[in-house]
Amino acid sequence: MAKAPVLTPQSDDFPRWYQDLINKAELADNGPVRGTMVVRPYGYSLWERMQSEMDDRIKRAGADNAYFPLFIPQSYLSREAEHVEGFSPELAVVTHAGGKDLEEPVVVRPTSETIINEYFSKWVQSYRDLPLLINQWANVVRWELRPRVFLRTTEFLWQEGHTAHATFEDARDYAAKIHREAYEDFMVNVLALSVVPGRKTKAERFAGAINTLTCEAMMRDGKALQMGTSHELGQNFAKAFDTQYLAKDGSREHVWQTSWGSSTRMVGGLIMGHGDDNGLRVPPRLAPIQAVVVAIKEDEGVLAEIKAIADRLSAAGVRVRVDDRTDTPFGRRAVDWELKGVPLRIELGPRDLAEGQAVVARRIPGGKSPVSFEKLTETVLAALEEDQETLLRESRERRESHTADVATVEEALEASATGWARIPWATLGVEGEKQLAAQAVTVRCLVREDGGVPESDDEPGAIAVVGRSY
């Protein structure tokens, strides 16, 4: 079916396509204060599904949710030198409250390491209190100079985990556990994005960390998006906030810590990782609506049958929605469900009803075909499985076909025009990294040849994955 394009084609102008999609699929609006966003109901339902899947994984990893205040005394941030240097330029400051100027201004949290450590230092007394594993779902504020909806907003929603451990090894292992079992597992198996797990170089580390692990996803324009990071903080914050514990041997030791975060930026990754010229494509395991059952036109029998179909699908565990808005033209509704990326559209009109069948339109591979009512549930379940695999395979193939193994900085820059380059870190080094940075190309992460994560920057054989990024 020939259609006038509803979105600017990706190949014409990718950033414009992105913004068009966000508007037309009703995912988000810009907020009134520069760089803020309004997450509209459908966009928020994507985030709620992300939260639910991530929260399960975080709880399975043993962390408990808690909540720390939005407002942090300005003096807290100054206690860890690299941390304050990293975040100072982005802070929003409350100077006036309750009708008066404040004696000490308070900052709106850009992240919560400092305020959480203030409490960890009270709560942790002995080795029995360790590990202390805390997560919080919250909003944070970082004043952005070049905001873009979902990707870089002044206020965003995220989870931030903060943990304290008795030993370096335990902290290191926990940061790695979250990196693999919460982040990578969710991104690959739910978001269907073939992310590369790796280690950040010193230049790219979180402000105050001794190591940052990352999951990097390739977007459909070949650029990278950092999807979630997990940090080893060493004893930096423990020393700044004097977070000590009494060890079994009676000595007092500073704790070893981690922090880790993932945010509404993942919604941007979902859009740019899977969307096409007709809109979003949502992987079935994430999809808040996996199948929509659409009445083509007003008809008593049709309206009864779409509800019956929806009930059967729902009983089979499918997240299903009924579309009985027959006062809106069918074509417009079909385009809307395509824009929103709902994997399956089950269409029913009076003639279909008479023939005992519905038409199943598939967003991910495309195409539509009639399916008898008896076979419908089984067809839907099989299609959802298949679509999940298809999106992950496409993501992996795109990344692999747009990643070049190179041997020089020049070749790395060339490859970064359309995708990523892999170059031995021993060849690139800190100097090469600076040369790339001058062209807005960065080392996304260091990886091992076997897909593992190097234990240090100078591990022999480490490979730098480089590219342009959001």
Next chain:
Amino acid sequence: MAKAPVLTPQSDDFPRWYQDLINKAELADNGPVRGTMVVRPYGYSLWERMQSEMDDRIKRAGADNAYFPLFIPQSYLSREAEHVEGFSPELAVVTHAGGKDLEEPVVVRPTSETIINEYFSKWVQSYRDLPLLINQWANVVRWELRPRVFLRTTEFLWQEGHTAHATFEDARDYAAKIHREAYEDFMVNVLALSVVPGRKTKAERFAGAINTLTCEAMMRDGKALQMGTSHELGQNFAKAFDTQYLAKDGSREHVWQTSWGSSTRMVGGLIMGHGDDNGLRVPPRLAPIQAVVVAIKEDEGVLAEIKAIADRLSAAGVRVRVDDRTDTPFGRRAVDWELKGVPLRIELGPRDLAEGQAVVARRIPGGKSPVSFEKLTETVLAALEEDQETLLRESRERRESHTADVATVEEALEASATGWARIPWATLGVEGEKQLAAQAVTVRCLVREDGGVPESDDEPGAIAVVGRSY
């Protein structure tokens, strides 16, 4: 078993008991910025259960979740005259961000009517877009002069619903639906608090509303806590933000609106509504941990059996936790679970194991008795049902026995020393309300004799429920 009191007894000093319980049950700490709070993991798990139950009810009522920005341009608040007058004294203002002074200061949301209406005015075009039913889970900030943890904090967590309707009647009915089907149902059937649903007098209404509905709960000291409110906003915000729709007849009309909120204050209501001198008592339907299975001491067979018991209970749908921290004395752990108000404690030692039984200690009615392993699951399920009913019955009986029907302002003041008074609104009136207010006694709500909610302040037969409040 005689115990030294772990908490200040309620009868000695109720506010001190409240603060003791919050500290010792590890529910929350005071934040570093005056009036803020840190919600600790166990306290947060209570809130998460509240969120989950409320979110289900809100979604069943047809509202979708969304997210609006934390920062609101100062000018937005001024557009609705009563609203700005009500909230101005409590605002926190960001004047400085990203290293610069802001051209227009932004306020940290105290509630979101204004910013949400700015977007409703863009999203609502025709009658087809109505009703528009939105809810958001968020943090809000109101600078508090007399903060108290959970009850009145500078920052708190809540849900705020915002809706737009085509007619006055539809908005009125939706405010009432949320009041009854979301708030009252949750508070009575999950929180086990026998709340009184009613209508606020003009003096007690939300700033900018034409009507406020409330659920009022009696705390164990006889004072009232407002647990959740649902407002009819009329067309006040619609006119201030020019939120209009095209009606079926082609005319342009302002929408009619509602807003409604419930917050972490409900955690305070849970504590003061059910807690006793040994700590919290959590109603089973709310409880994040309904039963804890405790190893009395280190023993291989005991440790294996408590896990087996927990698995059986979990399979029967019980929210269960294993306590195998045998390096902490049993007595200390028992006191801790009492403080935390977990309904059932299932204790197992080597002798119990040999006898094929566990001891079930019941937090709500008190007492403990041995139960054979075969009968354990059935006993637990029955006890949880019974405990839920017991707490609701106690709450209702306490409220009824501490509420006096009176005929004069003097009698109302007298009754308010230990509980509530009911007085005909025709007798009390606005003048009487002022006399009460001079003694810090307020009209909590207006009700009908039959338990219904009056449709106007001057409905004949309306009764004022008055008392002291938090």
